[in-house]
Structures are given as structure tokens and as C-alpha cells.
């Protein structure tokens with residue numbers, strides 16, 4: 001992924017806030033441009049309120065890739081996957097991050113803010129951003145995910 005020309009979308013609730021701030025800084029330090037959809041403090045928020053706007057923007061093609069977090073990563077991922085053009089994968093290791101790109105052409109990665117060390121989360125994000133979709137037999141599988149919704 002070309003860093004300076006691709007804007008990455010990022011969002012979390014309070015459960016993922018610390019991780020979001022850490023990952024955002026890492027992305028910027030590594031030359032990426034970041035659109036932060038919030039939340040902007042540790043104050044409690046409902047994860048759908050911050051995840052829906054990011055997921056809709058990815059769904060509408062405004063951003064190509066997104067990174068989302070909540071305490072477990074589940075609420076964020078479940079919310080994001082309501083959109084037909086979103087493929088959000090929950091990951092807690094680098095191999096999963098590689099496989100959601102290779103096999104699922106995931107455009108959003110969801111991370112468990114309360115269950116991963118920050119450095120590990122960054123390694124996972126790096127794999128997600130640097131792995132391309134494998135295509136081949138996975139194309140028709142991915143196309144079938146949202147077929148009846150379109």
C-alpha cells in the first residue's frame with residue numbers, strides 16, 4: 001500500500017482508545033495519512049456510534065482500508081460487517097492478519113484493545129497493510145459473501 005497517497009481510517013470506543021492512539025502515532029510516524037473517526041478520549045461511548053461512520057465511509061469507497069478497535073474487537077467487527085462492501089476481520093496475531101488479506105480481501109481489521117500488548121497490535125497492523133489479496137479460488141468465495149445483499 002502506498003503510504004503518503006492512501007488515507008487510512010481508524011476508530012475505536014473507549015475500550016480501544018489507548019490502542020487507537022498508539023496505532024495512529026505509529027502509522028503517522030511510518031508515513032501514512034490517517035483519518036481518525038474517534039473516539040477522542042477515554043470517556044465511555046457506545047461502539048456503534050464510532051464504528052458506523054467509519055464502516056459507511058469504507059462501504060462508500062471514501063477510504064480503502066480501516067483499523068478499528070473496541071475492548072474485545074467483537075462489537076466493532078460485528079458493527080462494521082453490517083455493510084455489504086465491508087469485510088472486517090478480528091485478529092489477535094500476525095498469521096490471522098495475513099490470512100484475512102490473502103483469503104478474505106478484508107478491508108478492515110478489528111483488534112481487541114484490552115487483550116493485546118500495543119507492540120503486538122502494531123506488528124499485526126503492519127502485516128495487514130503489507131499483504132495483498134491472493135485472488136484465485138478466493139475471488140468467487142469473497143464475491144459470494146455479500147451477493148444477496150446487493
Ligand code: RB5
Nearest residue numbers: 015070071072073074075
Ligand atoms: C466496552 O466496555 C466493551 O463492551 C466494548 O469495548 C467491546 O468490547 C464490545 O464488544
